[in-house]
Amino acid sequence: MSITVYVPCDSSAVSVGADRVANAIAQEAEKRGVEINIVRNGSRGMYWLEPMVEVATDNGRIAYGAVKTSDVSSLFDADFLNDGSHALSLGLTEEIPYFKNQQRLTFARVGITDPVSLEDYMAHDGYRGLKNALEISQADIVKHVSDSGLRGRGGAAFPTGIKWNTVLNTQADQKYIICNADEGDSGTFSDRMIMEGDPFVLIEGMTIAGLAVSATQGYIYLRIEYPHAFEILNTAIANAYAAGYLGDDVQGSGRAFHLEVRQGAGAYVCGEETSLMESLEGKRGLVRFKPPLPAISGLFGKPTVVNNVISLASVPIILDKGGDFYRDFGMGRSRGTLPLQLAGNLKHPGLVELAFGVTLRELLYDFGGGSATGKPIRSVQVGGPLGAYLPESQFDTPLDYEAFAALWAVVGHGGIVAFDDTVDMAEMAKYSMEFCAVESCGKCTPCRIGSTRGYEVMDEIVNKRDLDKNIPLLRSLCDTMLNSSLCALGGMTPYPVLSALNHFPEDFGVRVEHNAA
Amino acid sequence: MTEPTMMQTVQTIVADLKDKKGALLPILHAVQNALGYVPPETVPTIAKELNLSRAEVHGVISFYHYFRDTAPGKHTIQVCRAESCLSLGGKELENHVKTKLGIDYHETTADGQFSLEPIYCLGNCACSPAIQIGKDVYGKVSTADFDELLKEKSA
Numbered sequence: 001m002s003i004t005v006y007v008p009c010d011s012s013a014v015s016v017g018a019d020r021v022a023n024a025i026a027q028e029a030e031k032r033g034v035e036i037n038i039v040r041n042g043s044r045g046m047y048w049l050e051p052m053v054e055v056a057t058d059n060g061r062i063a064y065g066a067v068k069t070s071d072v073s074s075l076f077d078a079d080f081l082n083d084g085s086h087a088l089s090l091g092l093t094e095e096i097p098y099f100k101n102q103q104r105l106t107f108a109r110v111g112i113t114d115p116v117s118l119e120d121y122m123a124h125d126g127y128r129g130l131k132n133a134l135e136i137s138q139a140d141i142v143k144h145v146s147d148s149g150l151r152g153r154g155g156a157a158f159p160t161g162i163k164w165n166t167v168l169n170t171q172a173d174q175k176y177i178i179c180n181a182d183e184g185d186s187g188t189f190s191d192r193m194i195m196e197g198d199p200f201v202l203i204e205g206m207t208i209a210g211l212a213v214s215a216t217q218g219y220i221y222l223r224i225e226y227p228h229a230f231e232i233l234n235t236a237i238a239n240a241y242a243a244g245y246l247g248d249d250v251q252g253s254g255r256a257f258h259l260e261v262r263q264g265a266g267a268y269v270c271g272e273e274t275s276l277m278e279s280l281e282g283k284r285g286l287v288r289f290k291p292p293l294p295a296i297s298g299l300f301g302k303p304t305v306v307n308n309v310i311s312l313a314s315v316p317i318i319l320d321k322g323g324d325f326y327r328d329f330g331m332g333r334s335r336g337t338l339p340l341q342l343a344g345n346l347k348h349p350g351l352v353e354l355a356f357g358v359t360l361r362e363l364l365y366d367f368g369g370g371s372a373t374g375k376p377i378r379s380v381q382v383g384g385p386l387g388a389y390l391p392e393s394q395f396d397t398p399l400d401y402e403a404f405a406a407l408w409a410v411v412g413h414g415g416i417v418a419f420d421d422t423v424d425m426a427e428m429a430k431y432s433m434e435f436c437a438v439e440s441c442g443k444c445t446p447c448r449i450g451s452t453r454g455y456e457v458m459d460e461i462v463n464k465r466d467l468d469k470n471i472p473l474l475r476s477l478c479d480t481m482l483n484s485s486l487c488a489l490g491g492m493t494p495y496p497v498l499s500a501l502n503h504f505p506e507d508f509g510v511r512v513e514h515n516a517a
Numbered sequence: 518m519t520e521p522t523m524m525q526t527v528q529t530i531v532a533d534l535k536d537k538k539g540a541l542l543p544i545l546h547a548v549q550n551a552l553g554y555v556p557p558e559t560v561p562t563i564a565k566e567l568n569l570s571r572a573e574v575h576g577v578i579s580f581y582h583y584f585r586d587t588a589p590g591k592h593t594i595q596v597c598r599a600e601s602c603l604s605l606g607g608k609e610l611e612n613h614v615k616t617k618l619g620i621d622y623h624e625t626t627a628d629g630q631f632s633l634e635p636i637y638c639l640g641n642c643a644c645s646p647a648i649q650i651g652k653d654v655y656g657k658v659s660t661a662d663f664d665e666l667l668k669e670k671s672a
Contacts, residue, residue: 011640011641011654012640012641012643012644012654012656014654015641015644015647015653015654015655015656015657016644016656016657045643047643047644048643050644183640184637184638185638186599186600186601186602186637186638186642187599187600187601187638187642188638188640188642189640189641189642189643191640192640224583225636225638225639225640225649226640227652228654262539262542262543263542263543263546264542264581264583265542265545265546265581265582265583265584266581266582266583266636267580267581267582267583268637279542280539280542281538281539282539282540282541282542282567282577283541283573283577284576284577284580285580285581300538300539341642341643342643343601343642343643343645344600344601344604344605344642344645345604345605349642349643349644349645350643351643372605373605381600385599385600385637415642417600417601417604417642418604419604420604423604428600428603431598431600431603435599435637438637439637441580
């Protein structure tokens with residue numbers, strides 16, 4: 001009987017050599033006349049251990065990592081296929097504390113299944129949510145989602161059930177489901193991991209959304225920077241069509257749902273839902289005024305649900321186990337789990353899915369293991385390039401939408417980027433303004449002009465010129481951007497800028513007494 | 518590539534895709550996939566077939582960072598400039614890449630081998646710093662790793 005060996009096809013694992021390792025294992029097995037079956041799974045999310053190779057045993061999968069091609073021959077020598085001991089052995093994957101201490105709901109299958117195998121998906125509780133959804137009314141589907149307390153995981157945290165309900169109750173000859181897969185926030189990769197590691201869960205979630213609101217067409221708007229996800233999604237969609245899970249008659253229900261992946265073209269602002277719809281319509285990605293809400297008049301002027309990948313990928317388990325099951329995780333008004341992404345200068349970066357309520361400190365030290373460089377962690381940006389920088393004094397904040405809002409910070413899409421004490425926060429503030437200037441759609445003046453002026457002012461500040469004039473000017477400019485930009489790009493760029501200035505004034509050449517005055 | 522062939526390629530693509538809803542981006546992607554860029558001389562054809570003005574098509578091409586109207590080098594190198602990469606030496610890597618290639622962003626080396634573009638996040642933030650060459654992503658890239666990759670690609 002051949003032994004199954006897992007080597008991730010996740011693009012991050014591939015970026016550190018997973019394809020080469022998979023080839024080396026296949027060649028070595030052939031050379032030694034050993035019969036093995038290599039499965040390219042998603043990543044378990046422990047990226048410092050990638051490429052992480054797993055071997056299936058009767059007791060569960062045994063992990064080895066990080067494996068280099070030069071280790072492969074010694075792994076065979078140590079009989080790793082039969083639990084032989086080796087320096088890279090990590091024991092049972094599911095007993096590794098980083099993995100074991102998580103609460104994986106949305107990511108239940110990622111790293112376990114072959115991403116494009118529908119059979120594998122079904123064997124691991126796949127399409128149970130859809131089965132339930134087909135047996136209940138549209139209003140009841142929406143009720144489950146409302147009861148779950150699910151809020152938009154893209155960053156805005158708007159209650160998903162309310163959005164769906166609006167679309168359900170808006171009459172139209174055509175409605176759409178859009179999956180926002182324009183995961184542009186730096187420090188985030190959970191959408192990518194789902195699309196590369198368990199695409200069917202997203203397809204199932206979108207199908208349920210379509211059934212719930214009578215939408216027959218779905219689009220996944222995928223950023224061009226994710227070519228691997230594009231291929232995997234398209235393969236999975238083709239498999240779902242072939243098995244009758246997509247098409248004119250979903251599982252014999254007589255109801256249609258079609259799905260297509262559309263690629264973006266490198267514009268960060270297209271992650272904003274109205275800009276995204278303009279782009280899908282084939283136009284420049286200019287932000288639209290709201291109202292009208294997309295739920296009333298969205299893509300091609302039709303009622304449209306626009307949800308992030310993680311929001312939609314959380315729907316199948318909600319429909320499988322019920323809204324109450326999901327709602328029982330979390331704290332306050334932040335219900336369920338959040339797939340957090342530990343990134344930047346951390347010893348153990350990766351994907352950690354936990355119920356809301358875990359503190360930043362637990363994530364940075366218990367999971368993240370402190371900084372990769374061994375120096376103190378000085379600053380952490382949470383929630384992408386528009387998220388605030390938090391100093392050490394705020395590390396005990398629980399991950400909760402409201403707790404973060406109270407600190408004038410955001411949870412956003414759950415990206416956490418750590419910096420050690422070599423970081424220059426004035427440079428980071430300057431970078432934030434530069435990023436906004438590069439990515440502004442140009443429609444509103446505060447963002448278009450404000451970001452460019454902000455970059456110029458920050459350049460003056462970084463060079464310690466006229467601080468008495470330039471610091472108040474920066475604050476005034478941020479005030480304008482914050483309060484009068486059309487969307488979150490201009491409106492939230494002041495978050496990283498002002499949080500850097502307020503928490504790390506010394507990097508801006510501001511003396512504390514000067515700052516107080 | 519001779520002129521008629523290029524135009525034929527574009528005409529075939531447009532004929533295949535123009536009936537899709539919101540067809541312009543899929544068409545531009547297909548053209549850039551086939552030709553490496555969207556040649557300005559093909560804009561009138563695309564515009565005419567979609568019943569758009571040339572200005573509208575040009576406006577879309579120029580809005581998106583990914584679309585280009587000049588031919589790229591044999592390999593396009595994209596260096597991530599975002600925060601996670603900055604936290605682990607992304608700036609040093611960026612400076613090294615520019616010095617090594619002798620070009621700045623949006624430029625192509627004189628021998629036509631390499632084009633250099635900035636990118637804001639490859640979603641490889643757990644393996645920073647990251648770069649992309651063509652469609653291949655590389656993580657935890659040191660300056661020495663970059664030199665090695667460059668040698669590989671130049672060969």
